[in-house]
Amino acid sequence: MRIVDPMGSSAVSAKSLAARPRSLEGVTIALLDNSKPNAGVLLERVGALLAARSGARAVRAWGKPGASTGAAPAVIEEIAAVARVALTASAD
Amino acid sequence: MLGTDEFIPLARAQVAAQGLPGLPIVTVPHPIGGIPAGAAAAKAGPIVESVLRALTSDPAAAVHAASAAAGDVEAPDDLDHFQAWLMERGWGDGLPAIPPTRERVAAMLAGARRRPHEVAALLVPRLGRATVEAIAANAVMAGALPEHLPVVLAAVEAVADPSFNLQAVQTTTHPCSPLCIVNGPIAGRLGMNAAGNVFGQGTRANAAIGRALRLTLQNVGGARPGKEDRATHGQPGKYAYCIAENEGASPWEPLSVERGFTEGDSTVTVCGSEGPHNINDHGSTTPEGIVTTVAGTAAITGSNNIYLGGEPLIVLGPEHAATAASSGWSKEDFKRAVWDRARVPLARLAPENIERFATIYPEGFRDRPPETPAPIARDWRDVMVIVAGGAGKHSVFIPTFGSTRSVTRRIAD
Numbered sequence: 001m002r003i004v005d006p007m008g009s010s011a012v013s014a015k016s017l018a019a020r021p022r023s024l025e026g027v028t029i030a031l032l033d034n035s036k037p038n039a040g041v042l043l044e045r046v047g048a049l050l051a052a053r054s055g056a057r058a059v060r061a062w063g064k065p066g067a068s069t070g071a072a073p074a075v076i077e078e079i080a081a082v083a084r085v086a087l088t089a090s091a092d
Numbered sequence: 093m094l095g096t097d098e099f100i101p102l103a104r105a106q107v108a109a110q111g112l113p114g115l116p117i118v119t120v121p122h123p124i125g126g127i128p129a130g131a132a133a134a135k136a137g138p139i140v141e142s143v144l145r146a147l148t149s150d151p152a153a154a155v156h157a158a159s160a161a162a163g164d165v166e167a168p169d170d171l172d173h174f175q176a177w178l179m180e181r182g183w184g185d186g187l188p189a190i191p192p193t194r195e196r197v198a199a200m201l202a203g204a205r206r207r208p209h210e211v212a213a214l215l216v217p218r219l220g221r222a223t224v225e226a227i228a229a230n231a232v233m234a235g236a237l238p239e240h241l242p243v244v245l246a247a248v249e250a251v252a253d254p255s256f257n258l259q260a261v262q263t264t265t266h267p268c269s270p271l272c273i274v275n276g277p278i279a280g281r282l283g284m285n286a287a288g289n290v291f292g293q294g295t296r297a298n299a300a301i302g303r304a305l306r307l308t309l310q311n312v313g314g315a316r317p318g319k320e321d322r323a324t325h326g327q328p329g330k331y332a333y334c335i336a337e338n339e340g341a342s343p344w345e346p347l348s349v350e351r352g353f354t355e356g357d358s359t360v361t362v363c364g365s366e367g368p369h370n371i372n373d374h375g376s377t378t379p380e381g382i383v384t385t386v387a388g389t390a391a392i393t394g395s396n397n398i399y400l401g402g403e404p405l406i407v408l409g410p411e412h413a414a415t416a417a418s419s420g421w422s423k424e425d426f427k428r429a430v431w432d433r434a435r436v437p438l439a440r441l442a443p444e445n446i447e448r449f450a451t452i453y454p455e456g457f458r459d460r461p462p463e464t465p466a467p468i469a470r471d472w473r474d475v476m477v478i479v480a481g482g483a484g485k486h487s488v489f490i491p492t493f494g495s496t497r498s499v500t501r502r503i504a505d
Contacts (some may be wrong), residue, residue, distance in 0.1 A: 046136045
C-alpha cells in the first residue's frame with residue numbers, strides 16, 4: 001500500500017563552509033562555550049594546546065546565555081569579525 | 093565542534109539543521125559534566141591533533157539530501173509487517189499504528205478547514221515542515237479521529253512558539269514532554285477526560301491527541317528516541333500527555349480565561365513538563381493545610397525550576413481545590429501562598445550544585461547563606477494552577493524543564 005510520508009519535508013537550506021587556513025600560525029582561535037558544566041574547561045584546554053602547537057596568535061572565549069539557548073547574533077558576528085577559526089561544543 | 097561520543101547523533105542533527113552537515117565534529121569520551129574539572133581538561137590532549145586537522149583542512153563537500161516535497165511511500169500491505177516496517181524506519185513509538193493511507197489522511201483532513209500543504213509550523217531539531225497533511229498523517233497513525241485534528245494542529249503551533257524552546261525540550265536529557273491542557277467547549281464535544289484517572293488510560297481523545305502530537309514531534313521534528321532525543325529516562329507521557337481541565341469542578345476561572353480568552357473559546361496550552369507526582373492529603377480541611385502539603389511536595393532539590401525558573405504546575409483535584417477556595421481564596425491567593433511556602437533551603441542542596449546554579453542564576457545562589465530559601469519559581473505568577481481529576485483527596489505536582497514557557501493557542505473549531 002501507499003502511505004503519506006509522516007516526516008514531511010525539511011526546510012533546511014544548504015550553506016557552504018568557510019575555506020580553512022593552511023595553518024593556525026598568527027591566527028586568533030575563538031572558543032564558544034555552550035555553558036554546560038566543564039565545557040569551558042575542555043575548550044580552554046584544547047585552545048591552549050592548539051595555540052602552543054600551532055603558533056596561534058590568541059585564544060578568546062565567548063559564552064551563551066544558557067545551555068538551552070543559542071548564542072546571541074552579536075556574539076556570532078563578533079567571533080566572525082575577530083577570529084579565523086572557531087571551536088564550539090555540544091553535549092554534557 | 094567538540095562533543096562527547098554519546099551525543100554524536102544530536103551533534104550531527106544540529107549541524108545538519110544548520111545546513112552544514114559537513115562541519116567536522118571531534119569527540120571525547122562521555123561525559124564532560126559531573127566530573128572534576130581536571131578530568132575534563134585531561135580529555136583535551138588526545139584530541140588536539142584531530143582538532144588541528146579539522147581546523148586546517150577544507151572539509152569534504154557535503155552531500156545535501158534534496159529538500160524535496162514529501163511524497164507517498166510504499167509500505168507493506170500486511171498489518172503485522174507494516175508495524176515492523178514502521179519501527180525499522182524510526183517512525184513508530186512502539187505501539188501499533190494505523191497506516192496513514194491517502195484515503196485515511198484525506199478523511200482526517202476533513203476535520204480541519206485548513207489547506208493540506210499549509211505549513212502550520214517548522215519543527216526543530218530537523219526543521220521539518222509540519223504541513224497540515226504531515227500532521228494529519230501522524231494523527232492517523234496515532235488513532236485520532238478527524239474531529240481531534242484541530243486540537244493537534246493548535247498544539248503543534250503552540251510548541252513551535254519560540255518561548256516554548258522546542259529545540260531544548262526535544263533534545264534535552266531531562267524527561268520533559270509537551271503536556272497538552274485543553275480548555276473550553278471542545279473538550280466536552282470530543283468526550284475528553286478531565287475527571288477521574290485524567291492522566292491515565294481509557295479515553296480515546298486524550299490518548300490519540302497526545303500521541304498524535306508526540307508522533308509529529310518525533311517524525312516531522314526529527315527527535316528520535318536515543319538519537320536526537322537525548323532523554324536520560326524519558327517518561328510515560330512521551331507516548332501521550334493530554335488532559336482537559338475540569339472546569340465544572342473548579343472554584344476558579346479556567347486556565348484559558350487566565351490567559352485572556354473567554355469561556356466560550358476552546359484552547360490548548362502546552363507545557364514542557366515532567367511526569368505528575370502525587371500529593372496525598374486526606375487530612376486538611378483548610379486552605380492553609382492544603383498549601384502546606386502542596387508546598388512541601390513542590391520544594392524539591394532535584395528540580396530544574398529551582399535554578400532555571402519556568403512554570404511548575406499544580407493540578408489540584410476538585411476536592412483539594414474546594415478546600416483551597418473554602419475561605420474565599422482566589423486562585424491568585426492560592427498561588428501566592430504556595431510560592432511563599434514552597435522553599436528549598438540552600439543547606440539542602442549539594443555544594444557543587446549550588447556552585448553550578450550560581451553561575452546560571454547568580455541572583456538566587458551566589459554567596460548566599462545556607463538558610464537562604466530558594467523558591468520553586470522566580471515569581472508567584474509563574475506557579476500554574478489548574479483543576480483536574482475526580483473524587484479523592486489527591487492533587488499532583490508537575491515541574492517543568494525550566495527554560496521553557498507554556499503557550500496557549502486558540503483551537504479553530
